[in-house]
Amino acid sequence: MRYAIQVNAGPGAAQAAQSAYQFSKAALAEGHEIVRVFFYHEGVYHGYAKTRPSAPEDRIVPDWAGLAAQHAVDLVLCVAAAQRRGLPEHDPALGFRMGGLGQWLEACLMADRVLVFGDGA
Amino acid sequence: MKKFLFVMRHPPQAGLRVRETLDLILTTAAFDQPVTLLFLDDGVYQLQRDQNPSEPPQVAPLFAALELYGVEHILVEAESLAERGLTLADLILPAASIPRTAIAALISGHEVVV
Numbered sequence: 358m359r360y361a362i363q364v365n366a367g368p369g370a371a372q373a374a375q376s377a378y379q380f381s382k383a384a385l386a387e388g389h390e391i392v393r394v395f396f397y398h399e400g401v402y403h404g405y406a407k408t409r410p411s412a413p414e415d416r417i418v419p420d421w422a423g424l425a426a427q428h429a430v431d432l433v434l435c436v437a438a439a440q441r442r443g444l445p446e447h448d449p450a451l452g453f454r455m456g457g458l459g460q461w462l463e464a465c466l467m468a469d470r471v472l473v474f475g476d477g478a
Numbered sequence: 479m480k481k482f483l484f485v486m487r488h489p490p491q492a493g494l495r496v497r498e499t500l501d502l503i504l505t506t507a508a509f510d511q512p513v514t515l516l517f518l519d520d521g522v523y524q525l526q527r528d529q530n531p532s533e534p535p536q537v538a539p540l541f542a543a544l545e546l547y548g549v550e551h552i553l554v555e556a557e558s559l560a561e562r563g564l565t566l567a568d569l570i571l572p573a574a575s576i577p578r579t580a581i582a583a584l585i586s587g588h589e590v591v592v
Contacts, residue, residue, distance in 0.1 A: 363592070365495075397502075398495055437501070441494060458505040466480060466511075471590045478486050478499035478521070 361468035366475030367399035377474035378419035393464035404434040404449040422452030483588035486521035
């Protein structure tokens, strides 16, 4: 199964981003393919965490870069969403690249399933 | 070619998110994919006419682009409207009403649900 993942929630949000990460990790471990992880809305903040925050004992900090390195997952941050939030358009964290909605749509069309984590509008 | 369904559930005060979701919708339509919009729960407020102009953000004008991009399948859940004292006539876009009982079938009829 090929999945496209959309992450709308930022690192501070309660559950959504963590669920996205846990799902991605589990899917890859099962031999599924993740076509792309597209970070939109507050999800773009994941691409700027230069330092790993210290995690409370009951929470796992999503290691997107680690997942990308291990499985060659394409992590894309939406440039426009980053700009709107005053984030730099260049130099995201390791493992991430900047992209646009064309990449999001392409992933939706290439994948067998699209999963969205976090609220939209 | 895949059928996309966008579900809008939050009030306009969600701000950036409404505008950004519209960008997703318009991108999808621009690439000639069939698009359906469903307004549910507080999402119906996004289409409400006469939103207080002194209260940012104004999302209603953003929806004007939908027609330009050929996005015409606009659905509003009947119960969501009724629970908020609204009718289809209060909306800024022509929309069709859909009962709550039909939502599950609508969702399963679309390949991508955002």
